[in-house]
Amino acid sequence: MKIAILGAGAWGTALAIHAAQRHDVTLWSRNAQVLESLRTAGTNQRYLPDVKVPSSMGFTDRLDEAVRDADLLVMATSVAGLEPVAQAVQALQPGDGSALPGVVCLAKGLQASTGRLPHQVLGDALPGRAVGCLSGPSFAQEVAAGLPVALTAASTDEALSHRMVQAFHHGAMRAYRSADLVGVEIGGALKNIMAVATGTCDGLGLGLNARSALLTRGLAEITRFGMAQGAQAETFLGLAGVGDLVLTCTGDLSRNRRVGLLLAKGQSLTDILATLGHVAEGVACCPAVVARAQALGVDLPISRAVLAVIEGRLSPREAVAALLAREPRAE
Numbered sequence: 276m277k278i279a280i281l282g283a284g285a286w287g288t289a290l291a292i293h294a295a296q297r298h299d300v301t302l303w304s305r306n307a308q309v310l311e312s313l314r315t316a317g318t319n320q321r322y323l324p325d326v327k328v329p330s331s332m333g334f335t336d337r338l339d340e341a342v343r344d345a346d347l348l349v350m351a352t353s354v355a356g357l358e359p360v361a362q363a364v365q366a367l368q369p370g371d372g373s374a375l376p377g378v379v380c381l382a383k384g385l386q387a388s389t390g391r392l393p394h395q396v397l398g399d400a401l402p403g404r405a406v407g408c409l410s411g412p413s414f415a416q417e418v419a420a421g422l423p424v425a426l427t428a429a430s431t432d433e434a435l436s437h438r439m440v441q442a443f444h445h446g447a448m449r450a451y452r453s454a455d456l457v458g459v460e461i462g463g464a465l466k467n468i469m470a471v472a473t474g475t476c477d478g479l480g481l482g483l484n485a486r487s488a489l490l491t492r493g494l495a496e497i498t499r500f501g502m503a504q505g506a507q508a509e510t511f512l513g514l515a516g517v518g519d520l521v522l523t524c525t526g527d528l529s530r531n532r533r534v535g536l537l538l539a540k541g542q543s544l545t546d547i548l549a550t551l552g553h554v555a556e557g558v559a560c561c562p563a564v565v566a567r568a569q570a571l572g573v574d575l576p577i578s579r580a581v582l583a584v585i586e587g588r589l590s591p592r593e594a595v596a597a598l599l600a601r602e603p604r605a606e
Contacts, residue, residue, distance in 0.1 A: 279345040283309050285322040285415035286381055287351025292328055292419050297445050301333040303341035326419045339367050345376050353554045354384040361400035377405040377435040383463035384560035390567040392460045405432035410463040411514035412522035425449040427515040429459035458506030459515040466520040467531045467557030468578050469493035473524035474535020475591045496575050503571045531557035539591045558585055
């Protein structure tokens with residue numbers, strides 16, 4: 276299978292390394308520094324230091340070259356980058372009625388300006404293509420190192436779900452199919468917000484009891500938000516729900532958790548994001564999630580508390596106090 280992976284951040288590079296064990300893979304990037312590192316050192320030193328890419332893997336800064344004759348397109352950009360890259364791909368679409376390859380999204384979040392989920396952004400920008408996502412508990416560094424990982428391949432198009440499994444289910448990676456694309460994407464988006472909250476909780480030294488409560492109520496919050504948009508409750512008990520939530524909230528490699536830890540230590544959000552080196556999608560999508568929840572009439576107290584902290588309206592301790600002061604209710 277010929278796979279084009281568009282975006283050479285840590286996760287895009289890691290997935291390319293994995294897929295290249297079995298398939299013809301081309302990694303596209305417009306970052307000249309990244310491409311120079313791949314060409315000269317055989318590593319993506321900017322985003323995935325010291326991990327060698329296989330010699331069989333191709334890489335290019337030409338989008339037309341990357342997508343030409345591809346059987347599968349993988350969008351490995353941030354949520355903010357999805358629309359412009361997809362529009363550039365659409366401009367290259369053949370006008371001869373040729374079959375269009377399916378598109379797989381790796382981004383986790385909501386579009387900041389519209390509150391749309393990634394598959395909705397891609398569906399508008401790339402009409403006529405089947406769209407899916409690959410999600411679940413997965414740190415890029417571990418995938419690149421060949422350590423075991425299990426993911427969810429979600430699409431409402433059954434053929435694309437099978438194609439994703441064919442592309443990625445080999446070696447140390449397992450891929451499980453799901454038709455609940457909305458639920459899988461919502462689990463991936465909101466777990467990042469919960470990771471900011473959990474990092475803040477841990478940074479304040481509030482203990483393991485508090486962390487457990489936060490994870491549990493966070494899962495309830497994600498489930499409410501998802502079901503209000505037609506997702507299936509059982510999705511949030513799987514890899515893309517509780518699996519990704521636990522990893523991102525407790526793993527030391529989590530960028531969103533690190534944001535919370537540093538906020539708890541009194542660092543400004545501006546300084547944290549400037550030194551992070553990667554996108555923290557929990558910060559980027561939190562305002563859109565809270566706005567969408569308000570429109571749906573869904574109560575998301577943890578997400579609202581995180582938003583108050585990142586907007587500077589409450590300190591981390593004040594946000595915790597506000598959550599503890601909420602009126603009792605049935606679980």
